Amino acid sequence: MNQMTQAERSVQTETRDVKFECRDVQVWYGEKHALKDVGVDILDKTVTAFIGPSGCGKSTFLRCLNRMNDTIAAARVGGQMLLDGEDIYDPRVDPVQLRARVGMVFQKPNPFPKSIYDNVAYGPRIHGLAPTRADLDAVVEKSLRRAALWDDVKDRLGETGTSLSGGQQQRLCIARAIATSPEVLLMDEPCSALDPIATAQIEELIDELRDRYSVVIVTHSMQQAARVSQKTAFFHLGHLVEYASTDDIFTSPKDPRTESYITGRIG
Amino acid sequence: MNQMTQAERSVQTETRDVKFECRDVQVWYGEKHALKDVGVDILDKTVTAFIGPSGCGKSTFLRCLNRMNDTIAAARVGGQMLLDGEDIYDPRVDPVQLRARVGMVFQKPNPFPKSIYDNVAYGPRIHGLAPTRADLDAVVEKSLRRAALWDDVKDRLGETGTSLSGGQQQRLCIARAIATSPEVLLMDEPCSALDPIATAQIEELIDELRDRYSVVIVTHSMQQAARVSQKTAFFHLGHLVEYASTDDIFTSPKDPRTESYITGRIG
């Protein structure tokens, strides 16, 4: 997976459609202006990485993309966000349908207090993706395998998801999200609790998903961003400072803030 | 902080006392044997890193060291764990006193649903470490500063800790833990949600703490382990595979599993 060169990828980038078109996005938490004038085009069949210091608004923006911010009473969202040209904040839009198309892995693993199997099977069940029990079993196994969790849990699918280790929970949430095959997958630091090998497997998964879907990933690891993404957006203090192809961001950042963030990295 | 060479550190290691002496530690979660025959000596004034694939038992072992496993009904612990020569599972031992001496930062940030200030002030308050309000203010500020969170939150100390971003919550939990000045600090992936700069600051903090305390850190980043720790323990499938000075582990691992884990690393 990591054999593909950066060059190869960036070439493909140009040919892709815009999946999400965001203009002037603003988010307030009560009085606090958490996101300011964010404008970004997220491409289809592309992995987009959001980087930036902790607290800069990456998760907030991610949650805007599938309207998860609706659940936070204090949050207000402004601006325009178009998914395939349709405004997702249009009152006629059914957020449920939106979220079925735009899946999400949350920053803090939040498995349901149900069995591991049910955690993964939940999405396919409600969306009717697996009509028979055998289909469902297959979907669950496939998702857990792709999330690199199958070997850890195959003997204990009936145990509750909350009894897993931190990294296992994180992978369970990934498996849960991909089980519904969303068009866009938003992943908020999906590898933060994973060891290098599991991380590699998830990155491989992301790369694989890119063939058909659009993936947005928040990460604090520059290396990871460089490895998996074709586009990178750098956030700082609520502003989208720079958005460009990953190569450009890492080799020739335009904004001094981007540069200092990238060079301030360690190891 | 990172200027100190690995050699310098390993020399100092030898002179230190054993803080935790663990022999034959076993943990079962119900039927599942999660930790098997773990024996390890954790030194004083040393940073010990626990590494290993996700689900191998790092957190489990960490939770044994301050008896946090007591709170899991299904968990049973066997073997011997001596803190300064005293068995911490002795029935006469008060886990409260133990935990005051052995602080912990959990894998999933768990701030209290209280103000940021109260989150940090909680430990000093219950242990009576800050008799006056001014003392308390000072402790809170100092802890937040050391956890690299002060600048983010200094204007909003009264806001609830749960309204912080993921990385901010993690730093809040670190600040909360160091505010009580424990002798041993157990940190379960303290930097997983942090950007490189914040990570560097936390690593600096760890290095600073080492002067007086013993620090155990779980991490998935080999680089981090190599940077901050003097001793490293590698866990695999519930076994402690290898425990040696960090240099030795990373340069000449004895066990083939250790080697393959370390070389399998990416980036």
Place this chain on the structure above:
Amino acid sequence: RNQIQVAGSSTVLPYATIAAEAFADNTDFAAPVVEGGGSGAGIKQFCAGVGPRTIDIANSSRPMTQAELADCHANGVARVIEVRFGYDGIVFASGINGPDFALSTQDIHAALAAEVVVDGRRTPNPARRWADVNPTLPAQEIAVFVPGTKHGTREVFEEKVMAAGCDASGTRAELAALDGDKAARAACTALRSDGRAVDIDGDYTETLARVDSNPNGMGVFGLSFYENNTTRLKVAPIDGVVPTVASVASGEYPVSRPLFFYVKADHFGLVPGLKEFAEFFVVDAIAGPGGPLADYGLVPDPQLAAVQAAVAAEHVMGAD
């Protein structure tokens, strides 16, 4: 609806249930449904109108007032038959282990009145012990449990004991001389509120329990209730007369009252068995001497025959 519905006085309730049960035992009609609730509430429901949603019979421990009858008529309840089926005695009884009491209405008034006249001035009742009222009585703290104002019995108590005692002792005249007639009447029946006369909002079983738990306690009961609980209560003669079915029937015992039920003749034919029940209630075998009602403690009406005739003839109120 094929069941007769009865509601009203809780004093009449036991008699009505006995009659209803016997009625069901002896006829093919369904057993009437009998509710308590108090005379006033019963009459109110009774007068609410005609039709299957309204009750057929109202029990009452006092005669229906003109106002209530007018209300009935206004609501279309034109034909109301009044049936007086017997008398009930009201007795004073104390704990079985306490001293004997022989009371008079004057004593009771003097012990329980809110205010008495001392030296020509109205003063709050100073009596603390029965002996303060009448030296022949035991030197026991006054503690009398009186039915609360929600009970019809209370009205009888005020009229036949308090007011009578007030008259007999001459207090009424003294009060009238001070404040006029109207105020005197009110003052005569006002009970002291310093805890020596205790209102009981519950029923006789509560009064009994209170007498049981208070060695000084004395309570006001219905005769039948007392007769069922002679192992725990000791009755006090009033003016020298011991309350019994006989002494109440003869009129010797002063504190008694008639008991009634009111039948909605408009429902005859509408509710099966209504007239039959009304008649059955007052036959000699039920309401007469030796019948189950008298066994239970009812003082049979000496003019029961006339009552039977009136029911049979459907003699409605206001017709004469």
Place this chain on the structure above:
Amino acid sequence: MSPLTTLIIILGLAGLGYLLGRRRAVALVAGDTRQLHSRPAYHGWLVALLAALPPLGLLVLGGLAGPLIPGATHGAGALLAPAAALLALAGLGVGLARISPGFRARNAVERVIGLLLILCSLIAIATTLGIVLSLVFESASFFRLYPWHEFLFGTEWTPRFGGGSKLGMLPLLWGTLYISFIALLVAVPIGLFAAIYMSEYASRRVRAVAKPAIEVLAGIPTIVYGLFALVTVGPLIRDWLAQPLGLGDSGASVATAGLVMGIMLIPFVSSLSDDIINAVPQSLRDGALGLGSTPSETIRHVVIPAALPGIVGAVLLAASRAIGETMIVVLGAGAMARISGNPFEAMTTITVKIVGQLTGDNDFNSPETLVAFALGLTLFVMTLGLNVLALYIVRKYREQYE
């Protein structure tokens, strides 16, 4: 048709509608259910709901309009059942006709269910409205007969037969507050501590036994408590507390009623609080324990504040029951309407007098009876204030976790 058969017919049609709707949805896409906007079950549900809800609504409305007594023979009632059945059939047809792959059946079902949820909430509102209405009119008649200021500010409560009553509610209000206060003084600490013990300290076994056992306390009829107060607790308090302290010798007292009522209210506080405390995430406890706090500190500083809204709800429920209780007060506290600070004296409450005056032997249109409605209304307004306060407290101190 009897209501039962009508009901069975309607429900049968709804069941049929479910099956048909589902089948049709599947058939429309030739078995490839992914082409459907909504899962086949939702199509089925929608048809079922369309078949069941309108006729049921009709039946209820028809029942409100005319007596719903079975076997009622008047014309409208007899027509109602067939009409409902027809309506069900029509709903079934319409539902089936609307099915198409792109049809948003789930949204439609959810909208219907949402409406049903709102309807259910409205029942509570309707109840309130009904209560206020049934109190207001009679209260108005009362205030025509009796001056309102004497009622609201009068300190004497002496209803009499045939007029001349003094109907000041202050003594009753005082009694209500006093007795409820004592009851909560007993129930809240015991209940809260019991809840804490059950959720935080007790083993699963102890908890499995203790919780339902304590709940039995809520199921014992109040008359038993009343008799217990009257026969056992009253004399005990009189002989061991009141008389030695020289505070009176009344067997019935505020303390007696409050104490016994407090016992009855324990499960209201304990069971509900236990559930809520149990729902506080373990990670919060771990956080506090990890800092070296004792379990009790964890509970006091972290768990209870996080569970506060639920606990306030539980206490409010207990307070409500205390205010609404009759029998225990009648038997335990006596029927004395008076204002006194001495807890060993007999007093009474608004609720007791509402019951007493309403079921009493007074003329129904006399102020002595009508005062019950005014008392009810006053109580209603008073508790409303209490609840607003509670809401405010919860809003202010709520600690929302995660």
Place this chain on the structure above:
Amino acid sequence: MSDPAQTAPRPRRSLLQTDAGTRRRNAAERRFRTYGAAAILTAMAALAVLMFTVFRDGASAFVQARATIPVVIAADVVDPQGNRDPAEMAKILTMSYSRLLDQALTREIARSGIQVGGLTQRDITGFLSAQARADLRRAVLADPSLVGQEIEWRMMTSSRVDAMLKGRITREMAARDARTSVAQYDLAMALRDRGVVRAGFNWRFITAPDGSDSRPEAAGLGVAILGSFYMMLIVLVLALPIGVAASIWLEEFAPKNRLTDVIEVNISNLAAVPSIVFGILGLAAFINFVGLPRSAPIVGGLVLTLMTLPTIIISTRAALKAVPPSIRDAALGVGASRMQTVFHHVLPLAMPGVLTGTILGLAQALGETAPLMLIGMVAFVTTYPSAPPQGLFDPASALPVQIYNWTQRADPAFFERASGAIIVLLAFLLAMNLIAIWLRRKFERRW
């Protein structure tokens, strides 16, 4: 500025020795824990005392003394016409049948050679239950061929005799009791010794309808149990879904604004409305407006439903509030609708609270008397209601009403029955709640 974070590490102390501060905190901990245990124990002790009182007073209600004696169905008494015409025979009232029983008892006394001084006719008549003659009459009317025969007849003794056998009335008390006598006491003891009178389990107490004030021994709970059962059925079927639905709307869907605040406060406030006011409402709405019949379980059930709703709503809302938002996020994140999120995840997690509310609400509803007073259910009903749905509209009583009634009756035997009825009510409550308690245990989990 003193800075604890800056000071040297606290001196190393043994874990086995607790320092002063910890000792103090541990003492506080122990105190706190003790308070908890004490609270549980207090509640349990109160329960034990109440249970003890109830069982002490009520257990004997399940036992009843009965006499078995040969009775001659004398034709001159029951069929003076002599033509065995049931219509004619029906004119003979039950009172006449007591002559047959009196004769039978007198014969039995003579036959077994019992000598009791001062035995009066009243003692004889009062020995057997008034129910006996009614039963005998019914048997004879049902089978006129019995006339003229001698039959072995088993019947209840009167409440006083029953109490003597149970030891509630002693010989001394009998002397003071206006309704019995020493002679009757001696007779009862003699007949018991000869096995004529014997105590046995009293099924009638559970199955029979209420008895009038003069027949406490015949009074049973049959109608009340049925009535309570019907009402609870209605309450469960209505209050639980409506309460849960209302809570879900208010907690999960309702916009948070003034109006919903008003609704919220209103519902809490409903809990504080005295139950009798619900009776007023029920009378006005269901009986006077809708026109449902008086004394019917349907009305009782509806009134109790309204009364129970706030309890269920308050506890359900509290439980819904306690479910962490992260669980909602998780479900919404995989594309579940809000409705699905609530019904698949939030509600199951809130289930313990819902069930607690149901348990408490039903307990309250099952034990409530006051509102039933106004809708005519506090009544003497001796006819069983028929099977539902018609039975919901028939007059019926209810368990708390029966208890309330019995505690008000004069004959002390009713007090025993009332306590017995409380035992039945508690058993009923337990049976009703067992499922809820079991379910709640299943749903209880930590996360």
